[in-house]
Amino acid sequence: MIQEFKKIWKPYLIGLLWLLGLLWPLLGIHPDGTLSFARTFTVWLYIATGISICAVIYLLNKSDALGPVTAPIGNARKALGAFGKTVPTWVWLLALLVVALIYPQVTNRYAQDVAVNVLIYICLGLGLNIVVGLAGMLDLGYIAFYGVGAYSYALLNTHFGISFWATLPIAALLACIAGCIIGYPTLRMRGDYLAIVTLGFGEIVRIILNNWMSVTNGPNGILGVKAPSIFWPSFAEGFSFELLYLKKLHYLYYIALGLAIITIISVRNLNYSRIGRAWESIREDETAAELMGVNTFLLKLLAYAMGALFAGLAGAFFCARMRFVSPESFTFLESAMVLSMVVLGGMGSIPGIMLGAAALIVLPEVFREFETYRMLAFGLAMIVMMLFRPAGLIPAKRVGTRSEEKEG
Amino acid sequence: MEPILELKDVYSSYGSIKALKGISLKVFPGEIVAIIGANGAGKSTTLMATCGIVPIDKGDILYQGKSISGLMAEKLPIMGLCQVPEGRRIFPRLTVHENLELGAFYRKDRAGIEKDMERVYDLFPVLRDRTKQQGGTLSGGEQQMLAIARALMTRPKVLLMDEPSLGLAPLIVQRIFDIIHDVNESEGMTILLVEQNANLALQAAQRGYVLETGTVTMEDDADKLLHNEEIRKAYLGE
Amino acid sequence: MDYFIQQFINGITLGGLYALIALGYTMVYGVIQLINFAHGEFFAAGGYVGVIVLSYLTGLGLLETHPVLCLTASFALTMAYCAFLAVGVEKVAYKPLRKQSRLAALLSALGMSIFLSNGLMLTQGVYDKAYPSELFQGMIQVGGITISYLQIMILCMTGVLLVCLNTLVFKTKIGMAMRATAQDKIMSSLVSISSNRIISLTFAIGAGLAAAAGIMVGLYYGSVRYDMGFLPGIKAFAAAVLGGIGNITGAMLGGLIIGMVEVFGAGYISGEYKDVFAFIILIAVLYFKPTGIMGENIDDTRV
Numbered sequence: 038m039i040q041e042f043k044k045i046w047k048p049y050l051i052g053l054l055w056l057l058g059l060l061w062p063l064l065g066i067h068p069d070g071t072l073s074f075a076r077t078f079t080v081w082l083y084i085a086t087g088i089s090i091c092a093v094i095y096l097l098n099k100s101d102a103l104g105p106v107t108a109p110i111g112n113a114r115k116a117l118g119a120f121g122k123t124v125p126t127w128v129w130l131l132a133l134l135v136v137a138l139i140y141p142q143v144t145n146r147y148a149q150d151v152a153v154n155v156l157i158y159i160c161l162g163l164g165l166n167i168v169v170g171l172a173g174m175l176d177l178g179y180i181a182f183y184g185v186g187a188y189s190y191a192l193l194n195t196h197f198g199i200s201f202w203a204t205l206p207i208a209a210l211l212a213c214i215a216g217c218i219i220g221y222p223t224l225r226m227r228g229d230y231l232a233i234v235t236l237g238f239g240e241i242v243r244i245i246l247n248n249w250m251s252v253t254n255g256p257n258g259i260l261g262v263k264a265p266s267i268f269w270p271s272f273a274e275g276f277s278f279e280l281l282y283l284k285k286l287h288y289l290y291y292i293a294l295g296l297a298i299i300t301i302i303s304v305r306n307l308n309y310s311r312i313g314r315a316w317e318s319i320r321e322d323e324t325a326a327e328l329m330g331v332n333t334f335l336l337k338l339l340a341y342a343m344g345a346l347f348a349g350l351a352g353a354f355f356c357a358r359m360r361f362v363s364p365e366s367f368t369f370l371e372s373a374m375v376l377s378m379v380v381l382g383g384m385g386s387i388p389g390i391m392l393g394a395a396a397l398i399v400l401p402e403v404f405r406e407f408e409t410y411r412m413l414a415f416g417l418a419m420i421v422m423m424l425f426r427p428a429g430l431i432p433a434k435r436v437g438t439r440s441e442e443k444e445g
Numbered sequence: 446m447e448p449i450l451e452l453k454d455v456y457s458s459y460g461s462i463k464a465l466k467g468i469s470l471k472v473f474p475g476e477i478v479a480i481i482g483a484n485g486a487g488k489s490t491t492l493m494a495t496c497g498i499v500p501i502d503k504g505d506i507l508y509q510g511k512s513i514s515g516l517m518a519e520k521l522p523i524m525g526l527c528q529v530p531e532g533r534r535i536f537p538r539l540t541v542h543e544n545l546e547l548g549a550f551y552r553k554d555r556a557g558i559e560k561d562m563e564r565v566y567d568l569f570p571v572l573r574d575r576t577k578q579q580g581g582t583l584s585g586g587e588q589q590m591l592a593i594a595r596a597l598m599t600r601p602k603v604l605l606m607d608e609p610s611l612g613l614a615p616l617i618v619q620r621i622f623d624i625i626h627d628v629n630e631s632e633g634m635t636i637l638l639v640e641q642n643a644n645l646a647l648q649a650a651q652r653g654y655v656l657e658t659g660t661v662t663m664e665d666d667a668d669k670l671l672h673n674e675e676i677r678k679a680y681l682g683e
Numbered sequence: 684m685d686y687f688i689q690q691f692i693n694g695i696t697l698g699g700l701y702a703l704i705a706l707g708y709t710m711v712y713g714v715i716q717l718i719n720f721a722h723g724e725f726f727a728a729g730g731y732v733g734v735i736v737l738s739y740l741t742g743l744g745l746l747e748t749h750p751v752l753c754l755t756a757s758f759a760l761t762m763a764y765c766a767f768l769a770v771g772v773e774k775v776a777y778k779p780l781r782k783q784s785r786l787a788a789l790l791s792a793l794g795m796s797i798f799l800s801n802g803l804m805l806t807q808g809v810y811d812k813a814y815p816s817e818l819f820q821g822m823i824q825v826g827g828i829t830i831s832y833l834q835i836m837i838l839c840m841t842g843v844l845l846v847c848l849n850t851l852v853f854k855t856k857i858g859m860a861m862r863a864t865a866q867d868k869i870m871s872s873l874v875s876i877s878s879n880r881i882i883s884l885t886f887a888i889g890a891g892l893a894a895a896a897g898i899m900v901g902l903y904y905g906s907v908r909y910d911m912g913f914l915p916g917i918k919a920f921a922a923a924v925l926g927g928i929g930n931i932t933g934a935m936l937g938g939l940i941i942g943m944v945e946v947f948g949a950g951y952i953s954g955e956y957k958d959v960f961a962f963i964i965l966i967a968v969l970y971f972k973p974t975g976i977m978g979e980n981i982d983d984t985r986v
Contacts (some may be wrong), residue, residue, distance in 0.1 A: 055771050062764060063806040066735050070742025175786070222970045229718055233924040234969055236917060237962030248955040369917070373793050380790045413801040419794025420776050427783035498869055522875035534870040536863050546856070547863050551875040599874060 041096050049092065057081050137294055141287035149286045151402055153358065156293035157351050158394040162378040163304045163387065164347030169376065170385035170433070171313060172340035173320025175232040177372055178219070178239020182212045182345035184246060184367035186352020191259040191362045192252070201265035201357050205350060212349025213342045215242075220341030224334060227323070239372055246364040258363025265292060265357050289358050296354055300347050305387055307343065316340055381422055383429025392430050447510060449474045449635055450495070450526070450603050455504035457494045464490040466659040467504070472603065475633045477625070479646035479667060481680055482656035488639040489531050491656070492605045495637075496521055496528045508603070523551045525602030529609065531639075533592040537581030541572055544580050544591055548598025558598070565594040568624055586617035593624065603635045604628075610642050618642075622649050643680035647671045655680075685827030690950045691943075696834050696903070698942020699841035702935045703896040704919035705926070706848065707889025709934035712923070713865040714878075714885050716785060720792040721772055723916020724799035725765045725890040729897025730907035731803055732761040734812050741815045750818060758840075761898055762891040769890030770883045772799075778879070796912075804909040811906040818902065837899045844895055845935060848888070852931055861885060865929065914958065918945075921965045927978025936976060940964065 057077070064077040098107065121129070141149050161183060168176045189208040193199040199207075219238045223231055246253050253259065265288075268278040283289060307313050315336050318326040327333045356362045374397060382393025400418060404411045448471040457465040465487050472478045482488050493499040495506055497518035506514045508526055521527075536544050545565065549558045566573040569590040575583065583591060589609060596604060609625070610618040626649060628634045640646035647653050647667040655663040655676065663670065670676050704726050711719045736757040740746045746753045776795045780788040819833035852858040863871040864881040872878055900915070901907045922941040926933025941961045948960030968976065 052771070052775070055767065059764070059768055059771065060806075062732055062735060062760075063803075066739045068735075068738030068742050070739055070744070072739075169786075175789075222966055225973045226969055227973070229712070229716075229928060230924055230969055230973060230975070232718060233917075233921055234966055237921060237965055240917070241959050241962050244956065244959050369913070370797075373797075377790055377793065380786050384786065409805060410801075412797055413805060416794045416796070416798030416801060420791050420798065423783075423787045423791040423794065424776075424779055427780055427787035496873060498872070517877070518869075518872040519875045519877045522873065528873050530870065530873060534867055534873075536866045536870065538866055539859065539862060543859055547859060547871070547874050547876070550856070550860060595874065 141290045153293045155398045156297040159297045160300045160351040161375045162390040162394045164344045168344040171316040177236035180367045180372040181239040181242035182348035183352040185212045185215045186349030187356035187362045190353040190356045191262045208353035209346045209349040212345040216341040216345025220338045262360045383432040386433035389431035451507040453505045456502045477636045477650040479650035479653040480639045481643040486656040487659040522599045527596045527599045527601035528605040529592045529596045531607035533588045535580035535588045542576040548595035605637045607639045689828050694943035694946035698939035700896045701919050701922045701942045702938025703892045705922040705934040705938045707893045708923040710885050710889045713929040721795040723912030726893040726897045727912030729765045729894025730901040732764045733898030762894045765890040765894035766887035769886040773886045813906045814901045927975030930977045933977035
């Protein structure tokens, strides 16, 4: 503990002074030509105390002084892990499914709302995972496909009255086409060139949605989209089918759950298929993959298309659930959120991404009381998470190491 | 005599792969020491660990009697420990002249740098014709010469060289070894040489170490190693 | 024709500002292969600190009596502030992740961007903050073309900064060390260049340039906002990539092109879609030259 402390106290102190220096001009210089110090010091003192407490805990933990506290937790975790291994995986999956199924029966509206959000983002995260995690192409404009899906449903429904279920495949198809359109010119680019181009495409889609008044109604968005409907057998006047709009949140929850389950199963199967392996080979070494006869052109395009497909499905559902859509939902921040879920959860790992999506949706909800500090804390949490778990919450298990890990 | 460079039971690893498993070796001032061994024996890792690029897990590295194992890599050239790394690592988009100037990066004595510059140009006249050319456009042999010249610009007391003969034509290899011999003779520069070409290395060196999978399996005078049956079989292809 | 020349001048002004921001992206990318998403926030912080310093000096009444001195002081202080900010950010959020996958650092940068822009919002408020408007009133009229004094100041300042940077990078020893570090970090540490110091310096210079751009944008448009870093940030990033990321001359060129395209697009085609043109040009250029205008063939860097 003392030794650890000796090692870090200098940079630590410099860091705190640095922070004070950065804080003061923002808080202490006033336009009327006066300077003040009190407010800066109070804010700084709060922050410094907070950081110091964290640092002390970190040091104690590192030097095993917290052994009596952490050891039982660690043991419990180990025991739980051992217990978990004795039960076959399908039991866990079944338990998870049962919990997911009865969830809306035992929770309130707010909790269901959050859960629906989580499910949507699971679809998005897993879709993006195909592009980023499997094929290794950094996509910063992924949310555009979500937007395409959402606007497809909104426009088809308000103009032509096509129902949700009929639109679902159309939205997916349109998103796929959009994926190919965006994917095609980027196929020759590699690495970070891809990042800015996809980011640019994402912005183009958003700006078009925002400005094409005659079709998208611009920033005001499209109102009056119908909720999903089903034909429900009705016995009121003999036997007939009645058109029932699923406006209630827990109906929507089940649709979202269905979509999420379809996504999870398809992504899992893709992951272990020939195509999935080909994608991984492209990620590891595109030149080598091409030399081994992998059709990189087609497969990269397919990765975009498949990723976009799930975003399109999620988008159509999102629109149906809100019964309203506007360009504001498809900003770069959303793309960044989805990417964060993928990386934070653990790239390429399905349970990881599910957990990542849940964490990133639920976390800001926890901070809802501190509305103004919410995004600040969110940004901070992202940094801290990356510092402590750079490979993600549940890193993907894979055979052998990835090339970048070896390069170290 | 005190060794100028000493590795004491050094362990090092890349992730879970153990690269060095207890390397101990001594280099005395003014001698040429060769380290020979097969691919993956840990030769390059030994040099990289000495230079502070690869962290060591256990053991200690002494330079002029002081431990240098925790030091940042960039401090070592200032102390007189310099490496010509494997693959030469020329800065490809800097000119030959700039590459040489970077060798003298820490030095402040303008006059001394100028003098050394002249000296390395005399040692490698081919570089003088190419001062304005980018490093990446040189041929392999020229790059190797530039790498050695750049290292000489740091005014090293101990020069570590990693496979100076790799991928070069025999004539150029001969020239490079002549120069190695030269700087050792004329200035008493200590040289630790890593080579796969055991014959060449042992002829140039006074003493030699044989590395196998991260451990020293043999150490002796270079002559004796050169005539050792096992060595001849394993490394000299007889 | 007058209109064309007018747009051309406006384009250069805007393009120079993009170039200043783009340099930070390209330099940081050059040394650590990281897309520094927080760079746009350095630019915004520059705009804010600039307005804080200038308003303070106005409050003291100094701006009226010594305008040049005040302006110089505010540029110097702001650039220094942002340089310190950037060095701090690098030490806290990027340095520990240097050995990790590049995506981890990228996410850390995204988090930092969110954190900084919200930090600005919390300390400075959500509303626009107006720059003192007394500075650089008036303009020159040549035929049908008007150039404001402010534009002339921005053009001169940008030019000076770009020349200074070029000299630093291509003519000095420390610039040579920066280029060496960008090419091979291990080798540069073998010739006693401290890569940590070079990386800090790179961040400081990049942020300083962005801060200068921040003040000038604040003066040009009259006000700053906490989220002003985002759009110029990604357009400058686009400029850096357009020129060939990691290439300093390329970033300057890319910035000018993006600025021109935006101004001419807005002037001749449609003002609403002005942000689209920059990206369309970017995509079109990269389609034919995937490594940017001046980029070398980088080895395939993966996610």
